[in-house]
Each structure stands twice: as C-alpha cells, then as structure tokens.
Amino acid sequence: MDAISRIKSLNLPIGKYIVFGSSVMEVHGIRKAKDVDLIVDKDVYAELKRRGWKRYWFFKRVLTCKALKKEGNEAFSHIKWKNYRVENDELFKNAEIIDGVPFMQLEEYLRYKRCLPRAKDKRDVELIEAYFASGRV
Secondary structure (H helix, E strand, C coil): CCHHHHHHCCCCCCCCEEEECHHHHHHCCCCCCCCCEEEECHHHHHHHHHCCCEEEEEEECCEEEEEEEECCEEEECCCCECCECCCHHHHHHCCEEECCEEECCHHHHHHHHHCCCCHHHHHHHHHHHHHHHHCCC
C-alpha cells in the first residue's frame, strides 16, 4: 500500500494533523516510506489512543514528546527539536494537500531534516537537495 492509501485509511480530519517523515519523500518520488509519521493535535491524539494506538515517550537526543504507535506508524504531539521550533498550527496551516492528504511541505521537511544529527537524516538531506537540483519539482 502506498503512503496516501495508508494515511487515508486512518480517516483523520483535515486541519488536525499533518504527515511528515519519509512519506513526504515518497509522495514526491524521492524514496519509498516504510511507515507513516504524523504530527497530530490533542483531539486526534486522543482519538488514536481510543483506537488502540499505544502510548510511549519518544526520546532522541534533543527531542522528548508524547507519541503513539500502531503497526509501525507513529503519531507525535509535536516535533520541536533543539534547532527546529515550529508550532503545530503553523505546520497544519501551511500543509501541502496531495490527493486530499495534508503533507509537510518538502521545503519545510528539508529544513527540519537539516537540524537532525543522525546519519540517515544526512542521507535524506542529500536526496532532497538532489531532487530540487534536478528540476523535477
């Protein structure tokens, strides 16, 4: 199943969540996503919890937030890192709607990825920059 089908199957309300993570790259044809990562507002967070998504604390060096996980997919309360501070409402408002699904804009995703310290993030930055340089945008 592709990223859009996986996300649509969750049946979430527009304006209350945004897709980020590798699914942003998948919808632009950069690379395939293995899962779906979402940033959700408190209402969607509560709804996913009711649907059986399991709560855990996500902690990676500079980010600690509430998160939910089900079938490898994750929903985050926010993605504020040490060097990346954007409010959820701003991300939701500026979403790029693709086939009825709100995605983080690719430019914003690149900005976010540039702030992350992991090797896989550095590879993604290179892939996104190559995508922009190729003129496929």
